[in-house]
Amino acid sequence: MINHVSHTTVWVLDQDRAKEFYTEKLGLELRNDVVMGGEFEGAGQGFRWLTVGPTEQPGVELILADCAMGHDPETTEQVRELVAKGALGPGVLSTPDCQKAYEQLSARGVVFVQEPAQRPYGIEAVFRDDSGNVFSLTQAYHAQVAP
């Protein structure tokens, strides 16, 4: 049966800026940056497969997807609106030290909407990526136990 999550999609407004944000500001590792060229027929041609992931967790990749990927122009605009207005939250990233990560990321210009705060399951801060996606940054009290 299903044993791991390997990829998940983060819709971004600009892949160049997202690549810079996720690698240089968040410190994630670049896994793939490939443009689907002439060997691909049809709608996939020209799309850019851009993925990143945490160095310590090789099995997981965030797909930094252009809002146009797989979408007609009207849907593309709707997705861009939702991302930009801050309606989407891809998930939770974990850290061994939330306060330290908050300070380092803030110094690099990452915008936090919630400072680190104690919660029943750990210490949590909340930030946005450069497109508007919101992430929780959590230092869990019990590692591997979902909040």
Place this chain on the structure above:
Amino acid sequence: MTSPAVPTVFHLRRARDLIDRHFARPLDLDTMARAAGFSRYHFARTFRAAYGETPSAYLTRRRVERAQDLLRSANLTVTEICHLVGFASLGSFSARFAELVGVPPTEYRRQQVARGGPPPIPGCFLMAWGRPRPNKPSEQPGQRSPGSAISEKRAAESDS
């Protein structure tokens, strides 16, 4: 692949993030509009169109939601919490709280203690979805606010 300009709501969201970060400060419409880079009028109008409520209503609901969070978890007096979340007077805090939540702050805290402490829900979810619903008695069926389905679900869950 990407359009050159970001959608207008991108700038509105920056102002909404400012409210979410600095709700405890005395934020006025000028400050919020500046964060979006819009004129006051344009900002108020487009914010309401995008998020379904005025910037000041959003700020009030954020303050009340943060007060609920502190009442559930922090060992502080109601007066301390009132000032911590940005209300200038206890009277206006209690009135707005009761109007949005349905019970005054002291009663809310008593209920939360009785049910055994804070719910085991991540804070980011509470912050995104936990704001009390705008009190709109005149709202017609079929003109539901964007958050209403979630509020109703929460209400249904807490009844069970």
